[in-house]
Amino acid sequence: MLKEWHRAARPAEDVLESRLAEAKAALAARQLSIKEQGLPVLVLLEGWGAAGKGSVLGRVIRNLDPRFFKVAVMGEPTAEERRKPFLYRHFIQIPEAGQIVFFDSGWMDEVTRQYLDGSLEEEAYKSRIASIKRFERQLTDNGYLVMKFFFHIEEKQQSKRLEGLMEDENTKWRVSDADMRQNKNYDSYKKVYNQYLEDTSQPTAPWYLIDSKNKKWAQLQMMEFLINGIDTALKNASRAVPILQNTFPLKPISKLADISLSEKTLTEEVYRTELKSCQKRLQELHNIIYRRKIPVIIAYEGWDAAGKGGNIKRIAAALDPRGYEVHPIASPEPHEKARHYLWRFWNRLPKDGHIAIFDRTWYGRVMVERLEGFCSENDWQRAYNEINEFEKELSDWGAIVIKFWVQIDKETQLERFTLRQNTPEKQWKITDEDWRNREKWDLYESAIDEMLQKTNTTYAPWYVLESNNKYYARIKALKTVIQEIETHL
Amino acid sequence: MLKEWHRAARPAEDVLESRLAEAKAALAARQLSIKEQGLPVLVLLEGWGAAGKGSVLGRVIRNLDPRFFKVAVMGEPTAEERRKPFLYRHFIQIPEAGQIVFFDSGWMDEVTRQYLDGSLEEEAYKSRIASIKRFERQLTDNGYLVMKFFFHIEEKQQSKRLEGLMEDENTKWRVSDADMRQNKNYDSYKKVYNQYLEDTSQPTAPWYLIDSKNKKWAQLQMMEFLINGIDTALKNASRAVPILQNTFPLKPISKLADISLSEKTLTEEVYRTELKSCQKRLQELHNIIYRRKIPVIIAYEGWDAAGKGGNIKRIAAALDPRGYEVHPIASPEPHEKARHYLWRFWNRLPKDGHIAIFDRTWYGRVMVERLEGFCSENDWQRAYNEINEFEKELSDWGAIVIKFWVQIDKETQLERFTLRQNTPEKQWKITDEDWRNREKWDLYESAIDEMLQKTNTTYAPWYVLESNNKYYARIKALKTVIQEIETHL
Numbered sequence A, B: 001m002l003k004e005w006h007r008a009a010r011p012a013e014d015v016l017e018s019r020l021a022e023a024k025a026a027l028a029a030r031q032l033s034i035k036e037q038g039l040p041v042l043v044l045l046e047g048w049g050a051a052g053k054g055s056v057l058g059r060v061i062r063n064l065d066p067r068f069f070k071v072a073v074m075g076e077p078t079a080e081e082r083r084k085p086f087l088y089r090h091f092i093q094i095p096e097a098g099q100i101v102f103f104d105s106g107w108m109d110e111v112t113r114q115y116l117d118g119s120l121e122e123e124a125y126k127s128r129i130a131s132i133k134r135f136e137r138q139l140t141d142n143g144y145l146v147m148k149f150f151f152h153i154e155e156k157q158q159s160k161r162l163e164g165l166m167e168d169e170n171t172k173w174r175v176s177d178a179d180m181r182q183n184k185n186y187d188s189y190k191k192v193y194n195q196y197l198e199d200t201s202q203p204t205a206p207w208y209l210i211d212s213k214n215k216k217w218a219q220l221q222m223m224e225f226l227i228n229g230i231d232t233a234l235k236n237a238s239r240a241v242p243i244l245q246n247t248f249p250l251k252p253i254s255k256l257a258d259i260s261l262s263e264k265t266l267t268e269e270v271y272r273t274e275l276k277s278c279q280k281r282l283q284e285l286h287n288i289i290y291r292r293k294i295p296v297i298i299a300y301e302g303w304d305a306a307g308k309g310g311n312i313k314r315i316a317a318a319l320d321p322r323g324y325e326v327h328p329i330a331s332p333e334p335h336e337k338a339r340h341y342l343w344r345f346w347n348r349l350p351k352d353g354h355i356a357i358f359d360r361t362w363y364g365r366v367m368v369e370r371l372e373g374f375c376s377e378n379d380w381q382r383a384y385n386e387i388n389e390f391e392k393e394l395s396d397w398g399a400i401v402i403k404f405w406v407q408i409d410k411e412t413q414l415e416r417f418t419l420r421q422n423t424p425e426k427q428w429k430i431t432d433e434d435w436r437n438r439e440k441w442d443l444y445e446s447a448i449d450e451m452l453q454k455t456n457t458t459y460a461p462w463y464v465l466e467s468n469n470k471y472y473a474r475i476k477a478l479k480t481v482i483q484e485i486e487t488h489l
Helices: A013-037 A053-061 A107-116 A122-141 A155-167 A177-184 A186-200 A215-236 A268-292 A308-316 A362-366 A377-397 A410-422 A424-429 A432-439 A441-455 A470-488 B013-037 B053-061 B107-116 B122-141 B155-167 B177-184 B186-199 B215-236 B268-292 B308-316 B362-366 B377-397 B410-422 B424-429 B432-439 B441-455 B470-488
Strands: A041-047 A069-073 A100-104 A145-152 A207-211 A296-302 A324-328 A355-359 A400-407 A462-466 B041-047 B069-073 B100-104 B145-152 B207-211 B296-302 B324-328 B355-359 B400-407 B462-466
Touching (some): A013 A215, A041 A107, A053 A069, A053 A100, A053 A215, A107 A122, A122 A145, A122 A186, A122 A377, A145 A186, A145 A215, A155 A177, A155 A186, A177 A186, A207 A215, A268 A308, A268 A470, A296 A308, A296 A362, A308 A355, A362 A441, A400 A441, A400 A470, A410 A424, A410 A432, A432 A441, A441 A462, A462 A470, B013 B215, B041 B053, B053 B069, B053 B100, B053 B215, B107 B122, B107 B186, B122 B145, B122 B377, B145 B215, B155 B177, B155 B186, B207 B215, B268 B308, B268 B470, B296 B308, B296 B362, B296 B470, B308 B355, B308 B400, B362 B377, B377 B400, B377 B441, B400 B470, B410 B432, B432 B441
Parallel strands (some): A041 A100, A069 A100, A145 A207, A296 A355, A296 A400, A324 A355, A400 A462, B041 B100, B041 B145, B296 B355, B324 B355, B400 B462
C-alpha cells in the first residue's frame, strides 16, 4: 500500500486555498447532519513520527464545534489498562451517536510498536489483526462511520524534520527516542506499517494515505476524505447489514422443552454439605486465579423468579470481596444507548485475576430487545455473531467465560410469583412487567432456544441450571464454576 | 488458520449416520428454496491432493437434483485463458439465480500454485489477493452465497493415501507429479495455504476447514455447513448492502453544463486531412499493441443521436479486423439478467493484444437502469465502486481503458431526431423510446454528472467528445486513443 501511495498531486497554491475554503464550509455543514442523524464518527490518525498528525488535526478541528467532538490521545497502555483485553481502552472511547472522536494514534500504533519491539510474536500479531478487523467491522455494522488515516512522509523528510525540532530548545522535547529509532530503521518500520495497512484494510473501513509533506495539503486531503466519508455514511444510515455465516465452533445443546426438571432435586441436608465443600474449593481456586492473573466472567440469564439472585449469592459468598464484582444489568442509560450495545459490557470487564458476575447480560439483545422491539430485526439477527465475537475476544484474552441459563417451568414460575405477591416483604420483587413477560412465555422460549443453539461455542459454553429446586441449581452452578476453572488451570 | 483447524470431533458412527440422513433431507429441501428465491450459490472446494475433494463432492451431489447444479472442474488455465485477466475464466462460470455451481478447485489452487512455483512474485501475489477479495465481495454484495471449503489432511495421511493409490494399477494415474511434490514439501505448502486462507477470509465469504481424514465425516461437515450457509443467505435475500467509501484515485471533471460545444468545430477540409493522418498512426499503434500483447478497451456512452456509431466507425476503420471487435450493448438477455450485471461484460473481454470497442457499456447500470428502475437504488449506488473495481481489474491486467462520453446539447439532439424522422432511410434509427428518453434529459444529465464524477479514475479516465460538430468529435476520439496508447507504450 505504501508503495503506491502517491494518489493525487498537490494542487497549485491558489487552487489549494479555494478548495480548503470550500472544504471548511462543507465540513461545518456535515457536522450538523451528523448531529441531526445521530451518526457516530470514529476517526483514527496514525502515521510516522513528525509527519504532523497532531498539527493537522489541530487545523481540522479548529473548524468544528467543540461540543460535537472529542480528541482521544492514546499513548502507551497504562499498567491498569494492560490488565484488560487489549481492545478495552480503545473500545470504551468510541463516540456516541452524533459525535466525532478523533483518536490521535491508536490500535495500529500499539500493535505495530509491540510487533517491532518483539513483544508480540507472529501468532499473537495475527490474532490482534483478527480482533481489530472484527472490532472495526462491528462498529460499521452497527452504524458507525470509521475513517482511518495514515500520515506518510519519506525517510529524508522525516530526518530533516526531526533535526529541525532537535535544534530548537523549545521543540526538542517533542522528539522522542522512539522517533529517532523509527527514522534510523525507516525501512523495517515501513515494511511493518505496510503489512499492517494491508492486513487491516477492509471494504467498510478502508485506509486513506495522507501525503504529509505539506501541512496545508495534508489538511485538505483529510478534510475532503472526511466529507466524502460522511456523505457515504449518511446514505447508509439505518440500512440493514447482511447477516454473516457462522464460523465459530458450536456444540449441540438441548431445547428447553427437552430438559427434565422434576428429578433434579437435592435434600436440604445434602445441599448444606455440598454447599460447604464447594464453597471451600471455590475459595481456593479464587486465590489461584488471582495469583495467576486469570480473569473469570460468569454470566447469568434465566426466567423471572428462576432464582438467579440466590444462586449468585452462593457463588459470591465463596469469593474474596476484593477480587470480584457483581454487575446487575438493567435497561441501558441514555449515554449507553447512544453507543454500540456491547459498550456498557466492555466498560464492566474485570481486571485479570478478577471475577465479574453479570446478573443479566449482553444476551438481552436477543431476548428482551428482540421481543419488545427495542432493536431492529437486523440488529438482533446480527447479534449472535457479534456476541460470539465478543466472547472470543474475552477467551483470547485468557478469560474463563461461563454462561448460565437458570431454568424453571411455567408452573413453578406461577407459584413463585403468587408467593411473592402474597408475602409483604417479597412484594417489591414482583412487578406488572413480570406478569406481562410471563404472557409471552412461548415467544421467549423459542428466542432462548435460538440463542442457546447459536451461541453455545466451545470457548464460552452455556450451562442450563435446572432450578425448580433451587438447592440443586446452586450446587450445579458451584460445581460448574469449579470444574471450568480446574479445566483451565 | 490451519493451526487451529480442529473444530469438532468426529461423532460416533451411529450419530454420524443419523445426522447424515437428516442433512440429506435438509439439503434437498434447501435446494427448492434456492430455486424459489432465486438465490445463486457458488461453492468453492480447495484442499490437499488426495484429501478426497472429488469423492466427497460426488457424495454430496448425489442428493441434489441435477437440473439445479453444475460442477466446474478448473484445471490449469489454457493458453487461451492466459490471454485474459486471471479472474476471467472463474467469473464466467458463476451461477445464475437459483443455481449452484461447485468449483472443483479454483482461484486458490491457481494462485497458490503460481506462488509456489515462483511465477507469481510477492507483489503480484498481493495484487491477486486484492482482486480475489473484491471478486468475492462483489458476488456477495450482489446477493450471491459464496461458500469456500478447504479439505485438510495431515502429511502422514496424505502420503499413506498417495502410496495406496500408486500401488493399484487402476488408480495410479490419479496421482500427479504435483501431488507427490506437495507431499514431499508438505510444510512449505502448508505455510502458503495457511497464508492464503488468512489473506482471503472475509466476513461475508469465510473459509470452512473440512477435516478430511474420514470421507463420511467430511461429507457431513460439508453438508451441514452448506445448510447453515444457505439458511443465512436466505435471510439476507434482497437486503440492501452498505455503500462503500471510495478509495480509488479520482480526477476532477467538469459538469456537462459547463462544457462549451459551440466553438468545438472542424471544417470538412481539416477533418479529412486529420482523419487520414490519425488513422494511419492508429494503424501503426494497433500493430505495436498486437505484438506487445497489450489489450485495449474503448467504451462509448453518449446521448441518443450524439454520433456514437459514426465515431466508432472511424476508429474501427483504422484497425485490422482480425484484431478488434465492436460490441453493441442492448438490454440484457434473461440468462444475463440472472447473473451479476458485469458478467456479460466479463464475457466480452478481448484477448491481450486485441481491441474491444463497446457501443454502450456497463455504465447502463447508473444511467438507464437507475432512471428506469431496472435495479434498486442500493444496486446503482453500489455500482460506482463496483465499476471502479472492474476497471481496476482491467487496468491491473495491463489493459488500456478509455471511456468516451459523446456530448451534444438538447437542441442539436432535436434537430437530429427531426432529420431522422423526416428522412426515410434514417427512420429506423429513431424510436418512440428515444423521444421518451429525451423528456427525461434533466434527470439523465444529473445522473451522468454523478457518474462522471464518481468514476473518473486516474487508471480509466473519461473523455468528453464535444459532438455538436461530428468532425470535431471523431478527430478528438482518434487523437485521444492515439495519445492514451502512446502514453502506455
